[in-house]
Amino acid sequence: MQPIRQRVTVDFAYDVHFTEQLFHPDNPLLAHTIHRPDEPGSKKAVAVIDDGLIAHWPDLLDKLDGYARVHSEVMTWAAEPVVVPGGEAAKNDPALVDRIHRTVYEAHLDRHAYVLAIGGGAVLDLAGYAAATAHRGIRLIRVPTTALAPNDAGVGVKKGINAVGTKNFLGTFAPPTAVLNDTAFLQTLDDRDWRAGIAEAIKVALIKDVDFFAQLEQVAAGLAPSTRDLAAMEAVNERCAELHLEHIAASGDPFEMGSSRPLDFGHWAAHKLEELTGYALRHGEAVAIGIALDCVYAHLDGRLDEMSLQAILDLMDTLGFELYVPELDAHLDEPDHPRCLFQGLDAFREHLGGELTIMLIDAIGHGVDVHAVDRDRYRDAVRYLRSRHERTHRPEQVG
Amino acid sequence: MQPIRQRVTVDFAYDVHFTEQLFHPDNPLLAHTIHRPDEPGSKKAVAVIDDGLIAHWPDLLDKLDGYARVHSEVMTWAAEPVVVPGGEAAKNDPALVDRIHRTVYEAHLDRHAYVLAIGGGAVLDLAGYAAATAHRGIRLIRVPTTALAPNDAGVGVKKGINAVGTKNFLGTFAPPTAVLNDTAFLQTLDDRDWRAGIAEAIKVALIKDVDFFAQLEQVAAGLAPSTRDLAAMEAVNERCAELHLEHIAASGDPFEMGSSRPLDFGHWAAHKLEELTGYALRHGEAVAIGIALDCVYAHLDGRLDEMSLQAILDLMDTLGFELYVPELDAHLDEPDHPRCLFQGLDAFREHLGGELTIMLIDAIGHGVDVHAVDRDRYRDAVRYLRSRHERTHRPEQVG
Numbered sequence: 001m002q003p004i005r006q007r008v009t010v011d012f013a014y015d016v017h018f019t020e021q022l023f024h025p026d027n028p029l030l031a032h033t034i035h036r037p038d039e040p041g042s043k044k045a046v047a048v049i050d051d052g053l054i055a056h057w058p059d060l061l062d063k064l065d066g067y068a069r070v071h072s073e074v075m076t077w078a079a080e081p082v083v084v085p086g087g088e089a090a091k092n093d094p095a096l097v098d099r100i101h102r103t104v105y106e107a108h109l110d111r112h113a114y115v116l117a118i119g120g121g122a123v124l125d126l127a128g129y130a131a132a133t134a135h136r137g138i139r140l141i142r143v144p145t146t147a148l149a150p151n152d153a154g155v156g157v158k159k160g161i162n163a164v165g166t167k168n169f170l171g172t173f174a175p176p177t178a179v180l181n182d183t184a185f186l187q188t189l190d191d192r193d194w195r196a197g198i199a200e201a202i203k204v205a206l207i208k209d210v211d212f213f214a215q216l217e218q219v220a221a222g223l224a225p226s227t228r229d230l231a232a233m234e235a236v237n238e239r240c241a242e243l244h245l246e247h248i249a250a251s252g253d254p255f256e257m258g259s260s261r262p263l264d265f266g267h268w269a270a271h272k273l274e275e276l277t278g279y280a281l282r283h284g285e286a287v288a289i290g291i292a293l294d295c296v297y298a299h300l301d302g303r304l305d306e307m308s309l310q311a312i313l314d315l316m317d318t319l320g321f322e323l324y325v326p327e328l329d330a331h332l333d334e335p336d337h338p339r340c341l342f343q344g345l346d347a348f349r350e351h352l353g354g355e356l357t358i359m360l361i362d363a364i365g366h367g368v369d370v371h372a373v374d375r376d377r378y379r380d381a382v383r384y385l386r387s388r389h390e391r392t393h394r395p396e397q398v399g
Numbered sequence: 400m401q402p403i404r405q406r407v408t409v410d411f412a413y414d415v416h417f418t419e420q421l422f423h424p425d426n427p428l429l430a431h432t433i434h435r436p437d438e439p440g441s442k443k444a445v446a447v448i449d450d451g452l453i454a455h456w457p458d459l460l461d462k463l464d465g466y467a468r469v470h471s472e473v474m475t476w477a478a479e480p481v482v483v484p485g486g487e488a489a490k491n492d493p494a495l496v497d498r499i500h501r502t503v504y505e506a507h508l509d510r511h512a513y514v515l516a517i518g519g520g521a522v523l524d525l526a527g528y529a530a531a532t533a534h535r536g537i538r539l540i541r542v543p544t545t546a547l548a549p550n551d552a553g554v555g556v557k558k559g560i561n562a563v564g565t566k567n568f569l570g571t572f573a574p575p576t577a578v579l580n581d582t583a584f585l586q587t588l589d590d591r592d593w594r595a596g597i598a599e600a601i602k603v604a605l606i607k608d609v610d611f612f613a614q615l616e617q618v619a620a621g622l623a624p625s626t627r628d629l630a631a632m633e634a635v636n637e638r639c640a641e642l643h644l645e646h647i648a649a650s651g652d653p654f655e656m657g658s659s660r661p662l663d664f665g666h667w668a669a670h671k672l673e674e675l676t677g678y679a680l681r682h683g684e685a686v687a688i689g690i691a692l693d694c695v696y697a698h699l700d701g702r703l704d705e706m707s708l709q710a711i712l713d714l715m716d717t718l719g720f721e722l723y724v725p726e727l728d729a730h731l732d733e734p735d736h737p738r739c740l741f742q743g744l745d746a747f748r749e750h751l752g753g754e755l756t757i758m759l760i761d762a763i764g765h766g767v768d769v770h771a772v773d774r775d776r777y778r779d780a781v782r783y784l785r786s787r788h789e790r791t792h793r794p795e796q797v798g
Contacts, residue, residue: 003414004637006644008556008574008653010409015402039753105563111655111752133532135750136557136570137654157407158535164504171535172571175407238403245405254407255536256510351534353510354438 012175016155016241018234022143022182023063025070033141033178034114035074044078044109048100048127050119052086053145056188060118075114078107088279090122091161091168100130104138111135114177120146120193121153121283125171128159132174139177145185147197147233147284152262155179155241157254166347167271173255181241183234191225194233195320196284198223199266201240202315203291207265208243210365215239217311220318256352264348265359265367266290269328272344276327288321289328289385296381298360301374308364313388324389329382335375341382342375411574415554415640417633421542421581422462424469432540432577433513434473443477443508447499447526449518451485452544455587459517474513477506487678489521490560490567499529503537510534513576519545519592520552520682524570527558531573538576544584546596546632546683551661554578554640556653565746566670572654580640582633590624593632594719595683597622598665600639601714602690606664607642609764614638616710619717655751663747664758664766665689668727671743675726687720688727688784695780697759700773707763712787723788728781734774740781741774 019029034043047064054060061081068077082103084090104115115138117127124142131140144154152158160171186194198216205213216236222229223236247263248254256262270290274281281289295312298304316323331337349356359367418428433442446463453459460480467476481502483489503514514537516526523541530539543553551557559570585593597615604612615635621628622635646662647653655661669689673680680688694711697703715722730736748755758766 001417003416004554004641004644006411006413006415006554006574006648008411008648010411010654012405012407012409014405016405017402018400101569102563105565105568108749110749113752133569133571135568135752136559136572137656155403155405160535164501166504169504169534170500170532172532172573173535174571175405242403245403249405249407255409257536350507350509353512353534 012157014176014178016179016181016245018181018183018238020182020184022180022184023060023067025067029180030067030141031071031074033180039112042073042076043112043114044107045075045114045116046077046079046100046103046107046109047081047116047118048123048130049081049083050086050090050123050145051083053119053185053188054083057185078109078113079103084119084123084126086120086123088122088162088274088283090119090126092279094161094163096126097130097133097161100127101134104130104134109134109138111138114139114141116141116143118143118145120144121151124153125159125168126161128174128176129161129171132159132172137174140174142176142179144179144181146189146193147186147195147237151197151200151240151244154181155244156262157248158256158262165275166351167275168351179241181237183230183237186230186233187228191320192282192285194225194228196282196288198236198319199284199287199291199321201236202312203265203287204240204243204247204263206291206295206312206361206364207263207359207367208247208365209239210363212239212243213315213364217315220315224319226320261352261357261359261369264352265361266292266294268344268348268358269293269341272341272347273325273327276330276339276341277325281325285321288316289323289325292316292321292323292385293328293378293381294358294360296384297373297378298362300377300380300384301360303360303362303368305363311364317392322389324385329379329386332379332382342378345373411556413575413577415578415580415644417580417582417637419581419583421579421583422459422466424466428579429466429540430470430473432579438511441472441475442511442513443506444474444513444515445476445478445499445502445506445508446480446515446517447522447529448480448482449485449489449522449544450482452518452584452587453482456584477508477512478502483518483522483525485519485522487521487561487673487682489518489525491678493560493562495525496529496532496560499526500533503529503533508533508537510537513538513540515540515542517542517544519543520550523552524558524567525560527573527575528560528570531558531571536573539573541575541578543578543580545588545592546585546594546636550596550599550639550643553580554643555661556647557655557661564674565750566674567750578640580636582629582636585629585632586627590719591681591684593624593627595681595687597635597718598683598686598690598720600635601711602664602686603639603642603646603662605690605694605711605760605763606662606758606766607646607764608638609762611638611642612714612763616714619714623718625719660751660756660758660768663751664760665691665693667743667747667757668692668740671740671746672724672726675729675738675740676724680724684720687715688722688724691715691720691722691784692727692777692780693757693759695783696772696777697761699776699779699783700759702759702761702767704762710763716791721788723784728778728785731778731781741777744772 160168270286559567
């Protein structure tokens with residue numbers, strides 16, 4: 001007998017805003033985002049906050065309280081904020097997911113209530129995963145506070161936490177209700193976090209947009225942590241968010257059910273290096289190394305010309321990225337060793353499913369999918385980065 | 400500045416099949432479902448199986464092995480089957496979710512691999528939730544083995560497990576890859592499970608389709624557990640699945656992000672009764688009571704005529720449903736008591752979000768949304784069911 005053929009189309013819509021002083025009582029953006037004319041009454045909300053942020057913004061909790069007091073017709077805090085560790089620790093501890101679930105339960109949040117996630121990418125991922133699974137999905141407003149904001153964790157449609165020792169092993173696809181960027185938060189980033197965020201901008205420029213790469217080169221000195229040109233960073237963030245959002249919307253497969261690819265250039269090695277360093281490397285720092293590695297490989301493989309490669313590596317140098325860590329080649333000749341970099345290739349394929357697909361570039365601004373790699377050439381690429389690193393870091397000896 | 404407006408459309412497609420002897424090596428359905436011409440190679444799969452099933456079908460594991468041997472070019476079992484308790488126990492134990500996640504990890508299932516969930520609604524929910532969250536979603540094939548199959552757990556787009564003492568507190572929206580019904584499994588259901596499944600058919604008939612209700616009346620004697628007309632049950636299952644699938648596809652909001660309603664007639668009381676009886680009531684048994692309660696209420700409220708009400712209660716009697724349990728009125732006059740039935744109204748509103756919305760009927764085949772209820776009248780409805788029950792169960796005393 002004939003099957004019943006089910007076709008279901010789901011439309012998601014969300015706006016990505018850039019503002020300043022998001023929690024100033026006179027800034028209507030958050031209240032406007034929460035208010036829906038067809039849903040009367042004050043909406044319950046719970047904030048999940050990156051503890052690193054509170055150190056820099058000690059009045060943040062008071063501001064949140066004050067905002068809800070002024071906008072009490074629109075929103076009500078239904079529980080004390082859930083303050084969680086920032087950085088990858090947020091994604092490594094399943095008890096934090098349970099804590100957010102329990103708060104949702106005890107505060108009687110329903111599916112029309114809001115979780116407001118305020119923090120870096122890891123905290124957004126954690127809070128997003130918890131919100132997406134409670135009651136099959138509570139509304140999520142993301143307030144990204146690091147320069148990594150314009151990437152998937154900030155504006156994308158997926159969230160994930162780490163489990164069984166594997167990055168993002170658990171997760172869902174579930175778009176947010178809105179993304180509200182407050183550029184003021186960028187001011188208090190430490191140098192490493194400020195810099196790390198720029199890696200995702202370099203990534204998307206290299207595979208999508210040569211003009212954006214030129215823009216990055218132009219403002220590189222200003223973007224360096226020692227200078228911190230906030231206006232330049234804002235412009236970079238907005239363009240980066242735009243490119244990520246366009247990619248997701250245009251992919252035809254935003255939930256990656258088939259073989260469509262996320263913007264994961266440089267990420268196969270990056271994810272493995274994060275694990276191998278016990279997450280001592282920030283995600284963006286690992287992505288910078290991953291990008292450098294794949295660009296050197298693309299050059300050695302005859303895909304990318306020497307001048308482009310040097311322009312890419314120069315940009316990273318200007319920004320102060322370190323492009324070599326010993327974990328790159330600690331077990332490079334032992335393919336079965338769990339700490340061999342190449343295990344990252346297998347994990348990457350396994351996570352995405354199907355055939356191995358690595359994105360490389362054949363020119364600045366143009367990504368290409370590659371389904372087979374030459375491991376000896378990758379070993380050469382690691383050696384290239386290592387000797388480049390040694391040249392830079394060991395002053396020439398006399399005599 | 401203007402926000403970036405993101406619009407994402409996701410299309411889901413899946414087929415619901417009815418077959419017999421699904422795991423007979425000559426039945427190509429499962430292999431056809433797994434095979435995709437654009438994805439070469441034998442696909443990895445792991446089965447999650449309801450342990451109640453294995454008691455009745457002791458050769459099931461051998462059959463699964465044999466099927467994969469014959470169809471080895473298409474599929475490979477990547478791990479031993481995960482056998483889990485059937486019934487609500489499957490959804491109450493978070494360790495079972497972890498066990499499936501760990502199997503997925505150890506068997507190196509990727510996002511193009513398959514979890515094959517074989518069992519009753521609770522096992523389908525458990526396996527579905529675990530599959531939907533591993534790697535942000537592994538493909539799921541559901542093989543419903545109870546007469547509850549044609550309802551949401553079988554053909555729908557959502558899955559949930561119980562947490563913080565609350566039914567379906569955790570879950571996701573994620574459609575399956577396919578649903579393969581093997582009617583042979585219905586033969587070995589015990590009387591309670593056989594009967595329980597029919598409750599969902601009555602539910603959907605009452606709110607959607609007067610002709611389907613007439614069909615149920617016509618075959619009621621055959622559907623009773625003492626008779627077990629398998630062909631009649633198959634026909635009922637198929638129509639029930641069709642109605643559920645149409646509702647989801649036509650809702651315009653299949654992931655219930657706004658205020659669109661699932662097919663939850665009778666379910667506010669049913670979910671509470673399941674909790675109050677410690678899940679001693681099967682889901683379908685609780686749904687039958689919930690439907691009876693809401694129909695009596697609709698009648699007392701002047702919405703539903705007497706003749707229709709009696710036809711509904713008669714149908715349930717013919718099938719052997721018990722329409723009263725003491726948990727209905729144990730704490731009915733103590734609205735704040737956690738074991739008061741009316742707590743189910745609050746929980747129901749909270750789970751779905753927004754305004755309270757209860758579905759009632761004003762005629763057989765026609766549901767109506769109601770946003771306020773009269774609790775005194777509901778107390779009368781409970782008394783009605785109780786005295787009706789006492790009349791049936793206590794033989795008249797002599798003298």
